[in-house]
Amino acid sequence: MAQGGSSNKVANKLVVASCAAVLAVYTAGYDLTQSAANRLAAQVAERRAAVPAPERVTLHVPELESTIPVRARLIPKAPPLPERDRNTTDTPRKEAEQTKVVTVVVPANIAEPAPIEQPEPLPQVAVAAPPVNMVAAQVPAPVPSPTIAPTPALPPEPAKPGPAKPVWKDGTYTGWGYSRHGNIEAAVVIEGGRILSANISQCRTRYSCSVIDKLIPQVAQRQSPDVDYVSGATQSADAFYGAVVEALSKAK
Numbered sequence: 001m002a003q004g005g006s007s008n009k010v011a012n013k014l015v016v017a018s019c020a021a022v023l024a025v026y027t028a029g030y031d032l033t034q035s036a037a038n039r040l041a042a043q044v045a046e047r048r049a050a051v052p053a054p055e056r057v058t059l060h061v062p063e064l065e066s067t068i069p070v071r072a073r074l075i076p077k078a079p080p081l082p083e084r085d086r087n088t089t090d091t092p093r094k095e096a097e098q099t100k101v102v103t104v105v106v107p108a109n110i111a112e113p114a115p116i117e118q119p120e121p122l123p124q125v126a127v128a129a130p131p132v133n134m135v136a137a138q139v140p141a142p143v144p145s146p147t148i149a150p151t152p153a154l155p156p157e158p159a160k161p162g163p164a165k166p167v168w169k170d171g172t173y174t175g176w177g178y179s180r181h182g183n184i185e186a187a188v189v190i191e192g193g194r195i196l197s198a199n200i201s202q203c204r205t206r207y208s209c210s211v212i213d214k215l216i217p218q219v220a221q222r223q224s225p226d227v228d229y230v231s232g233a234t235q236s237a238d239a240f241y242g243a244v245v246e247a248l249s250k251a252k
Contacts, residue, residue: 040178044242058229168251175246177239181206186243
């Protein structure tokens with residue numbers, strides 16, 4: 001009995017030691033991979049923000065925006081207070097602005113002023129106009145005939161540009177995009193030097209990739225990886241952008 005009990009204790013110690021070793025290895029690997037994923041996600045976000053794309057907008061998904069905490073939501077502004085009645089405030093002002101009537105009493109013993117005599121107008125004398133001298137007619141100067149300038153020679157027409165060279169090589173290319181919530185693999189199909197289609201071949205994010213379904217056809221429509229942002233799924237949108245960028249880099 002003693003030997004059986006001791007063997008069980010040894011077995012239990014070995015199991016505990018092996019579990020601790022596995023947990024330590026998993027924790028170390030998770031720390032290394034998570035830090036690398038965070039660095040890659042930060043680089044993709046910076047590179048995407050640095051590329052100007054006027055057609056890029058932010059898409060709002062009600063299902064995702066409803067998950068935002070209450071503290072993060074904006075507090076609506078209170079309605080403005082009603083203005084006070086102007087009649088109550090303007091009453092003292094109106095009373096102060098009333099015109100005061102002053103009555104002036106003139107004594108009866110003051111003599112009225114004598115009227116001022118107007119001077120008589122001076123007689124007008126007619127002045128005879130001087131005789132009009134006849135001015136000799138002036139002979140107009142001869143008008144020079146206009147000179148016709150020579151027509152300048154037209155510049156030669158520029159040569160018409162030929163067909164644009166294909167930007168990418170034909171084929172199907174894949175690339176990975178990284179984020180703090182998981183990674184995404186995108187597959188891009190090139191035909192005739194242009195993007196024919198793009199899709200998500202692997203989705204390893206914490207959330208479903210269906211939240212960024214609207215971004216997939218934008219790659220072929222814009223012939224560029226500059227897809228829109230998605231409110232509430234920014235990390236997934238950045239991962240898809242990075243995956244398309246990597247796939248197109250292989251097609252050059």
